[in-house]
Amino acid sequence: MFFRVMCWKELREHRQQAVILTALAALFLTVAMPMLLSETDYNADVTVAAIVLVGACGLVTGAILLANESETHTQVFLDLLPRQRFAVWMYKAIIGVSITSLQALILTLAARIAAPSPGGILNNPSVVFIIAYLAGLFGLGCGIFGSALASTVLAAIGWGIVCGFVSGIGAACLMSIGAAVHREFGLSEQESANLGLILWVLLLPSPLVLSGLIYTRVDRRRQAMARPNYKRRRWALPATMGLRSSLWLSLRQGRFFILGVAIAALLAGPLVLIDALAIWPIATLLFGLIMGIAVFGDEQFYGAFRFLAEQRLPLGRLWFAKVGTRLLATLLVGFLMGCTALAAIKSAGNTSFDPYDDGRGGYVTEMIVKQFGGTIFLLLFLTYGFTFGQMAGMLARKSIIAVAIGLPAAIIGVSLWLPSLVSGGFPAWELFVIPIGLLFVARLLLWSWATDRLLTRRALIAQGFAAIVGITFVGLCLAKRVWEIPAVAPPLGIDEFAAAYPTRDQNPVRSALFRASERFQQAYGPRQSVFEGFELEQSDSHVKEPSRRNAADLVLLDGWPKNDALESSLLSQMTKNDWLSPVRECANLPQSPAEDPRDRFLGATQWLTRLPAMGQWLSVESLHRQALGHHAEALDLIVAQLAVARDVQTKAARLNRSIGDRVERDALLALARWSEDPDVPTELIEKALQETRTHEANRPPASDVIKAEYLLMREYANSADAGLEYSSNSKKDWTHSLVALARQVPWERARRERLINAYFEQIAQANEVDSSTVQNVLYGHAPSPLAQTIRDDLVLRPYLWYGLGLNREKTNLCNLRAAQVSLALLAYQRRNGAAAKAMSDVVPRFLPQAPIDPFSGAAFHYRLADKEEWIRWEEDVRIDRADEWGIREQSSRLSSVLPLTRDNERLGDLVRRVRPGTGVLWSIGSDGIDNGGTVQQFHDYSYGADMIFLVAPLKSFK
DSSP: OHHHHHHHHHHHHHHHHHHHHHHHHHHIIIIIHHHHSOHHHHHHHHHHHHHHHHHHHHHHHHHHHHHHHHHTTOHHHHHHSSSOHHHHHHHHHHHHHHHHHHHHHHHHHHHHHHOSOOOGGGGOHHHHHHHHHHHHHHHHHHHHHHHHHOSSHHHHHHHHHHHHHHHHHHHHHHHHHHHHHHHHHTOOHHHHHHHHHHHHHHHTTHHHHHHHHHHTHHHHHHHHHHSOOOSOOTTSOOGGGOHHHHHHHHHHHHHHHHHHHHHHHHHHGGGGGTOHHHHHHHHHHHHHHHHHHGGGHHHHHHTTHHHHHHTTOOHHHHHHHHHHHHHHHHHHHHHHHHHHHHHHHHHTTOSSOOTTOOSSSHHHHHHHHHHHOHHHHHHHHHHHHHHHHHHHHHHOSSHHHHHHHHHHHHHHHHHTTHHHHHHOOOOHHHHTHHHHHHHHHHHHTHHHHHTTOTTSHHHHHHHHHHHHHHHHHHHHHHHHHHHTSOOOOOOTTHHHHHHTSOOSTTOHHHHHHHHHHHHHHHHHSTTHHHHTTGGGGGOSSBSSOOSSOOHHHHHHHHOSOSSOHHHHHHHHHHTSSOOHHHHHHHHTSOOOOSOOGGGGGGTTTGGGGGHHHHHHHHHHHHHHHHHTTOHHHHHHHHHHHHHHHHHHHTTOOHHHHHHHHHHHHHHHHHHHHHHTOTTSOHHHHHHHHHHHHHHHHHSOOTHHHHHHHHHHHHHHHTOSSOOOTTSTTOOOSHHHHHHHHHHHSHHHHHHHHHHHHHHHHHHHHHHHHOHHHHHHHHHSSSOOHHHHHHHHOTTTGGGOOOOOOHHHHHHHHHHHHHHHHHHHHHHHHHHHSSOOSSGGGTTTTTOSSOOBOTTTSSBOEEEEOSSOEEEEOOOOOBGGGGGGEEEEETTSOTTOOEEOOTTTTTSEEEEEEEOTTOEEEEEOTTTTOOOTTOBBOOSSSOTTOBEEEEEOOGGGOO
């Protein structure tokens, strides 16, 4: 009887909407769609539209089933009937399924009439009906779920749409689970697809089940009240504390609101794929703000706060219960958003950020998040939003006004810390003092709020005092960041050093070198791969195939070859543009910086990168002139190259200094090959010795690099336009603006200035002790605290200076001074007809004093070979010099040396022949140990090796 009555009632309520919706949908399928679609897409689209319309009809039907009772106030009548709500819900669900089934049948037939051949699997009418029927049931379930939550049909439709969206996300997750199972257990694609389909079908009835649980909760309450309770629950709080009722009130007031925010957080999580660094802070700040405002939102809206004060209820316990539960709910909201965000990242295949990502996000996002700290990044915005929102919710009666107050305040409160967080080294506890303080102030103002006295003089004074305390605390925290760095004056004479850089218009050295590099590039650039000699790697002209060696390298190592067809051809192409004239012009000008390193930010120093190749081919040209018999011209070119090296080294930063060192190194190699020629007059040898001594006297000290790097880092730190150097295209977006803000705020600028001053003072002090001290201070296993602080600074980290590279500087000085000693020994041979037996033979006649070995602080070691020796020496060897080299097997003695051929070059160590009468000059090398000059140092640091220089015997001279 009750079922027939319910059927009659529901059919009367649904007949009008069901008929209208079905008729409109059928007309749309049969009339409107043929007019709107082309013939090619028509059949399949009509069938898909029919499936969607069945789902929409089911959604509307489900929304009417329960919400209509609340909207027409008939739910009270149904509750008075001698039936449980479960029976009402079940009968309504049966009627809804019947109506939806009929609508699915009608719309499927209409789609078949309008589109008889949709193609594929949709050609089967049974399949189309089953799919439409399932879509209708899913829509019906979402509609009933929304109907159980809402009190109006329109609101129920909205909740149903949200439910459908969330269920779709759940279905996608289940599909991904099926794919993961497919990958893990090796299932076939059909089996994994069937598994995913089964999981999705199991998900379909979930909205319907949830709606039944929600709608029938009244039945469960009735049953609980009907059961006698003879035993007190031990876990319950004492009733006298009032916490149970406070917790019940908080949860009762906010259950649907918290559910809605949680759903919004689930939907917002995947948005981090757009820009995680923007979406997460904005979303969590807003979620925290609205959750904080809602703590006392009901009391403010209904004016119930007056009731709390009038009844002398325990406001502190109520505040504790409401704030505690809402804060936990806020953290849960953040957790849910984080879960969906992580799932979205993993499903998109973006499990790690790409350091070479050209777009926004990627490596930049990862670096800034690491700078914040993962926990701080996840919780900071959420807690600030909640605490500022809770305070604003107490100050304003209306929620919209509370948002207008709390949102700017929360943004300002967080923004004060952002520059310091980007710069790094900020204690986490200081960040959360303000939120905790706001909760404390809210608790103190609770009675004034409940009695509507927040605008009284006493309350305003308390609020003002709290604001002053908070601002003072923030100011002291930011000032402490500056004070914790020791105050150190800038390097001595830095202003005069900076003022000595000429402007571009007043720098003739730069003008000449720039013209030379431009002309050189015109000849070198179009055929750079040929000049760099990559084609030589397969050539038979070398016993040991060089790795990335080019023709110029081999000329500088072994001298001008007898068969010089390749080298002469390359030089004829290289020198067709007159780039040698500006080089000679530069050599005749007073020594001056080639470039101001601070122009590096404008890209003005990029032309200097051409100089190493230009210097190398200038050295080759000098040896070519010597091969033609023009020894003096060759020496002039080498001297000009040394002058260019000095100009590039003058007041240069580290990178520019390394360019000048490269030019100097090639010039010294060319000088060594030039001096080996027996036809060079003795007077030119002595002139070359004097030129090298003059070069060392005028060579800029390495300490200038410290001052230049100081200027460079200070310029970078204070430059608002300098981009963040972590992405390959350095795209300027809001992340770069965030870093620029960290540069420009006064407290971070003051702190960074102190950091730079103290850091470079430490470097200068360590430089006066020893090069290894500087290396350990900068980037050893235990770097100095200042160096570590700069590493933690996201602004300074891109230009963190790792020092002079003093071992390399010592190597350059060693090469220069060894060249002086070698030239002095050669001059002695020429003047005396015999090789010098000791260093004392050339001092003070050719050298005023013995040059100091930079690695030992003492004189160079020297011996005159009285018999044939073999020195281990790694180098690329040409065929015409193969008789000067050999292979020593690793198991053989020193005297057992095999001839060097292609067949045995990998059988042992490469060794070089030292004939009797050859002078052997060596430095102890970078390991600081004298190894007797028997193993040549191959790299900047080689343990158990020395830096060896050979002086040709007298008999080789004519």
